[in-house]
Amino acid sequence: MGRKTTKEGVLRRLYAESMGRCMNPNCQISLFLDAGDIIERAHIVPYCDGEDNSFDNLLVLCPNCHTNFDKNKLFNTSEVRSWKLKRMSEVESFFSKKYKTFLEMKEVIKPLLLDNKSIFENYYIGENKNLWEKFEGKVLVNNATIKGILENNLNLLQKSDVYESNLEIVMNFIAHINEFRLTRGSGEKIRKVLYPKEVDSIFGVQSIEDSLSPSTESLEVFLKKMIHEDRLVSIGLGYDQPYITIKENDCESDVYLCDTPRLRQLYFDNKCFRATKVRLDSLNFILKYLRNNGISFEYKEKGNLREIVVADINIIFVYEYCISKEFLTRLAPPANTVIVNLHNWNGEKCISKEACELADNLDVRLLYTNNFYSFIRGVK
Incomplete structure (x- = not known):
């Protein structure tokens, strides 16, 4: 009659206990190689003395340590039992570690x-x-x-x-x-x-393609922190897959802005969440239009994505249901600035008459998305 089969639950516990390495603390060789595992289950009290396949009477060893225990008698029963206790202590210490970041x-x-x-x-x-x-x-x-x-x-x-x-x-x-x-x-x-x-x-294993995180403001706060820490390498807005490149542990890492779980984690780690005023998808769309039409632009200030310069013209992008006189007063734009409302819900009606009158006095130009296209082609 053959040996009793070890219960699946016991095998799972043994795998977990071993952490993938030989239980001999002086060996700890990996039990998994390219061709498969080299796991061998050893009985602390020999199987023939009680047919005990319980978790307490089993441990996993590499073939060499199993041979040295069973056949060569280099380790006694008490010593091998202590290996389980030692590994338990190591596992508990490993799992109880609190990471700072x-x-x-x-x-x-x-x-x-x-x-x-x-x-x-x-x-x-x-x-x-x-x-x-x-x-x-x-x-x-x-x-x-x-x-x-x-x-x-x-x-x-x-x-x-x-x-x-x-x-x-x-x-x-x-x-x-x-x-x-x-x-x-x-x-x-x-x-x-x-x-x-x-x-x-x-965890940065593989990016996924999701919708763009809506808040341009959150991204700007994050970029400014990366600039302060000398970790920002580049900004890639105005593309089908907008991205930023940052340094992580001295390596350059691309973060795609549609890879939202990773981006959420970065914002959380750096306390960068902010309420959305300018939607990032709308801003990226307008910048993509510029790139596709060969219109060069620069950010007026690195980390401020809502303000660009095209052919010496300062352009500020906002996202308002309707630009009001009060909003324009608070914005206080300098003369010769172009303000573009990306909230293009109803053409010219997304800019109030009073705001237009104030803009004339301030020597500021107000545009909605559709007439911005004809304006910027003229600049080109």
Whole structure:
């Protein structure tokens, strides 16, 4: 008669306990290689002495340490039991760590997500079932690590009652990790909580294409902070995929402005959320028109996206239901300035008569979007 099968729940606990490395503290070699895992389950009290396949009587070792324990008798039972206690202490210490910033946490979690992504794409999507079965254990180990870190550092994730929440996305990810672990032993592996792709965006693994975050003001605050910290490399507005390039840990990183989960996290980390006055999609559209028509422009001040210079003409973009005399007075634009209302709801009616009269006195020109096009072509 063959040996009793070890319960799936016990195997999952053993994988999680090992953290993907041999349990011998003097070895700790990775149990996952390019060709699959080298995990071997060792009985602390020999199986023949009690047929004990419980979690407490099992640990995972590399083949060398398993041989040295079982056959060469280089380690005694008490010593091997102590390995489980030592690893438990190490795991608790690792998971209880509080990171000071999201960026610190990201540097630990991102490589694990990249590893999982590679395994999933190469073996699961690639329909290499044999290797997927081997490497699925590594995904379980990576997931256990990620979950432990996240659950102890949820305070670092962007959360909001107004905006979409990265915290909510991560909580769904944790639910996915739990379901993935609990359904590993089922034949069909039918899962209800799918991997939220937004997680890859949050941790900079892979960008996603979403709608542009609406607030130009939030982006400007973030840019000014990057300038202050000498981390801003470039600004790319006026494109189908607008972006900024910043320095993260001395490396240049492109942040696409439609990659909203990542952008939300950056705003949250740097306290940059501001109410929307000028919609970023409208501003990007008008700047794209300039680029597509070969009209060169510069930002009057780096970090101020709403004010540009074209052929020595200062242009300010606003987003008002109707430009009023009061608004124009508060704006106090200098003479020879062109003000363009991007809120083009009803042509010339989005500029009041009183505002036009004041603009004449101030030597300021007021335009709505449609007549801005003919004006700027004339400048060109």
